[in-house]
Amino acid sequence: MKRIHPKFKIRWLAIVLVLISGLIVVTFTHFDAPMYKQTVARVVNVHNYGRTSQSDEFQNHDYQENQTLTLKVLNGQYKGKTITANNQFSGSGATDMKYHPGQQIFIHIANKNLKRSSILINGFKRDTAVVFLIWLTVMLLLVILKFSGSMALLSIVINAVLFFLAVSIDVGTSFNPFILFAILSVIFTIVTAVLIFGVSKETVVTISSTILGTAVAILIAFIVLSVTHERGMKFEMMDYVTQQRLPIYFVGCMIGSLGAIMDLSADITSSLFAVYEEDHSLSFFKLLKNGQNIGRSIMGPLINVLFLIFVAGTFPMMVLFLRNGNSWGYSFSMIMSLGIIQSLISAIGITLTVPITSLIASALCEMKVVK
Amino acid sequence: MSTMTVLLIILFLAMLLAGGSKGFVAFIGLLCNFGLVFMSVVLISFGIPYLLVTLINAIIILVITIYFGNEQGRNADVAFVTSLIVVAIVIALIIPVEHWAQVQGFGPENTEDLEGMSLQIGVKFLDISCAMTILSCLGAVAEASVAMATGLVEIQDHNTQISDKDFSYIGVSIGKEIVGTAFNTLFFSFYGELVGLFIWFARLHYSIGMVMNDKIFASELIMTLISAIGVVLTIPVTIAVMLYLKHRKMKKAKRE
Structure with a gap:
C-alpha cells in the first residue's frame, strides 16, 4: 500500500499541473497579439445602423446591416491607437459576421492616416476558442484515463508531425x-x-x-x-x-x-x-x-x-x-x-x-x- | 452505370460476403442513415429550426446504428442510453463553442466555389454549423458506447459479485483501448478530409497563427475534437449507467 499511495498522489499532482498549464495556455492566446505579424485589434465599441431587408431572385428573405466598430490596436506600429472601421454583415452570415465588444479581429491598415476607409477587416481571431477545446479534450482524456491516455495523445502528435513533413515534401518537390x-x-x-x-x-x-x-x-x-x-x-x-x-x-x-x-x-x-x-x-x-x-x-x-x-x-x-x-x-x-x-x-x-x-x-x- | 452505383453494389456484395445476414442489415442501416442525413439538410434548408430537426434525426440515427446489425439485448440498451446522455452533454458544449469560434459558413479559401451564388439565403449558417457538428459526432459516440457496453455487460455477467470500485477500474481499462483506436479513426479521417487544404496552406506559406485562426481549419478541428470528447465521455457515462441500473435492480430485489 505504501508504494501505491505516493504514485496516486503524483498522478493528481500531474492533473493539477495540466489544469494550470491549460489555463495559462488559454489566457496566453487571449493576450498573444504581439506574436502575430498581422495587425490585431480589439472591438471596444459597436454602433449598429439597423437592418435593411433583402430578397434575391429565389425569394430568399434576409437582411443586411452596417456597423461601425471602434477598435483598439493591440500590436504593431499602431499599438494602442484607437481607430474606427466599417463592417457589413447579413442575417445568414455565410462569409461575414456581426462583431461584439470584447472580440478580437485581424485588420489590415492600408494608409498611415488611419482613416475609416483605409481599415480593412481580415478575419476573426479564433485561436483562443480552438486552444480551449484542445485543452478540454486533453484534460478529459487525462482525468478519466489518468496517464494511460497519454499514448493516444503521443500517437496523434507524432502523426501530425509526419503528416506535416509529407505535405512539405509534396509542396517542395x-x-x-x-x-x-x-x-x-x-x-x-x-x-x-x-x-x-x-x-x-x-x-x-x-x-x-x-x-x-x-x-x-x-x-x-x-x-x-x-x-x-x-x-x-x-x-x-x-x-x-x-x-x-x-x-x-x-x-x-x-x-x-x-x-x-x-x-x-x-x-x-x-x-x-x-x-x-x-x-x-x-x-x-x-x-x-x-x-x-x-x-x-x-x-x-x-x-x-x-x-x-x-x-x-x-x-x-x-x-x-x-x-x-x-x-x-x-x-x-x-x-x-x-x-x-x-x-x-x-x-x-x-x-x-x-x-x-x-x-x-x-x-x-x-x-x-x-x- | 455511374461510379457511385458500381461502388454501392460492390459494398453490398462485400458486406454480404463478410457479414452474411448481419452484413445485409448493416447495409440497410447505412442506407437509412443516409436518408436521414439527407432529410436533415433538406429540412434545415426549408428553414425549420435546426435543433428540432437535428435532435429527432440524431435519436433515430442512434437507434439505427446501435440496434441494426448488433445483438439486441442489455448491452444495446445500455449503449443507447449512454449515447443519448453523451450526445446531450456534447450538444451543450457544441452550441457555445460554435458561437464563440464563429466558424460558420465559408472561408476565404472557398471564394471560387461561391461565384455567382446568392449568399443571403435567410438561413443562419451558424445553425447549419451546429447541426453539422452534432450529426458528425453521432457515429463515433455510438461506436464507442457499443464497444464499452459490450465489454462491461460481459464482465458483469461473468462476475456478479464484483464491487463497484473494481467494476469502474476494469471499465476504465477497457475504455483506454477504445479511446486509443477511436482517436485514430477520428484524426485520420480529419487528415484525409483536409489533405487538400493542408497542401493549400503549405503552398501559400500560411503561418501557424494563420492556420489556427483559419475558419475552415478551425471548423473541422472543432468537429474532430467534439467527437473525441464524446468518445472519452462514453467511458464514465457507461460505467455510471451500468452501476445505476445495478443498484436499482438490487433495491427492487430487497423490497420484494
Whole structure:
C-alpha cells in the first residue's frame, strides 16, 4: 500500500499541473497579439445602423446591416491607437459576421492616416476558442484515463508531425503525391499500432492487415473509377485544389479510412488470439468463423462513423445550393457525391478487412506461430 | 452505370460476403442513415429550426446504428442510453463553442466555389454549423458506447459479485483501448478530409497563427475534437449507467 499511495498522489499532482498549464495556455492566446505579424485589434465599441431587408431572385428573405466598430490596436506600429472601421454583415452570415465588444479581429491598415476607409477587416481571431477545446479534450482524456491516455495523445502528435513533413515534401518537390502519401500511410500504420498496442504478434497482424485492407480498397476504387470513367463524379466541385485532383482524392480516401481499418483489425486480432489462447485445439476454420463473427458486429458502426463525418461536412454547401434554386438531385450530385463515394470506398475497405484480418490471424494460429 | 452505383453494389456484395445476414442489415442501416442525413439538410434548408430537426434525426440515427446489425439485448440498451446522455452533454458544449469560434459558413479559401451564388439565403449558417457538428459526432459516440457496453455487460455477467470500485477500474481499462483506436479513426479521417487544404496552406506559406485562426481549419478541428470528447465521455457515462441500473435492480430485489 505504501508504494501505491505516493504514485496516486503524483498522478493528481500531474492533473493539477495540466489544469494550470491549460489555463495559462488559454489566457496566453487571449493576450498573444504581439506574436502575430498581422495587425490585431480589439472591438471596444459597436454602433449598429439597423437592418435593411433583402430578397434575391429565389425569394430568399434576409437582411443586411452596417456597423461601425471602434477598435483598439493591440500590436504593431499602431499599438494602442484607437481607430474606427466599417463592417457589413447579413442575417445568414455565410462569409461575414456581426462583431461584439470584447472580440478580437485581424485588420489590415492600408494608409498611415488611419482613416475609416483605409481599415480593412481580415478575419476573426479564433485561436483562443480552438486552444480551449484542445485543452478540454486533453484534460478529459487525462482525468478519466489518468496517464494511460497519454499514448493516444503521443500517437496523434507524432502523426501530425509526419503528416506535416509529407505535405512539405509534396509542396517542395515534384514527387508523385500518391506514392508519397502511400508511404506515409504505411509509416502512420506502423507508428500508431506500435504506440497503442505495443510490440507483439498482434501488432504485426494488425499492421499487415490494415495495409492490405486499405490497399485493396484503393485498388478496387481505382479500377471502378477507370472502368466507369468517373461518371457522375464532380471533380470540378472539389475544394481547395492546388494540384492534380484525382491523386489527392485517392490520398484523402486512403488516409481517411486508415484509422477505422486499423481499429477493426486490432479488435479482431486481439479477440481471436484471446480465443485461441483459451483453447489451442480450435481448427483454422473455427477460428476464421470466430474472427468473422467479431468483425461483422463492429463493421456497421465503424462505417457509420466515417459516413457521418464525410457527409455532414457537406451541409453548408448543400443548404446554399438548395436555397439557390437547385433541385435535390442536382444538389446531391454536385455537392454530396464526392463525399459519398469517399465513404463508400472506406466502407469497402472496412468490410474487406474483416475476412483479411481473420484469415491472417487464423493462419498464424494454425501455423503455431502464436503460443 | 455511374461510379457511385458500381461502388454501392460492390459494398453490398462485400458486406454480404463478410457479414452474411448481419452484413445485409448493416447495409440497410447505412442506407437509412443516409436518408436521414439527407432529410436533415433538406429540412434545415426549408428553414425549420435546426435543433428540432437535428435532435429527432440524431435519436433515430442512434437507434439505427446501435440496434441494426448488433445483438439486441442489455448491452444495446445500455449503449443507447449512454449515447443519448453523451450526445446531450456534447450538444451543450457544441452550441457555445460554435458561437464563440464563429466558424460558420465559408472561408476565404472557398471564394471560387461561391461565384455567382446568392449568399443571403435567410438561413443562419451558424445553425447549419451546429447541426453539422452534432450529426458528425453521432457515429463515433455510438461506436464507442457499443464497444464499452459490450465489454462491461460481459464482465458483469461473468462476475456478479464484483464491487463497484473494481467494476469502474476494469471499465476504465477497457475504455483506454477504445479511446486509443477511436482517436485514430477520428484524426485520420480529419487528415484525409483536409489533405487538400493542408497542401493549400503549405503552398501559400500560411503561418501557424494563420492556420489556427483559419475558419475552415478551425471548423473541422472543432468537429474532430467534439467527437473525441464524446468518445472519452462514453467511458464514465457507461460505467455510471451500468452501476445505476445495478443498484436499482438490487433495491427492487430487497423490497420484494
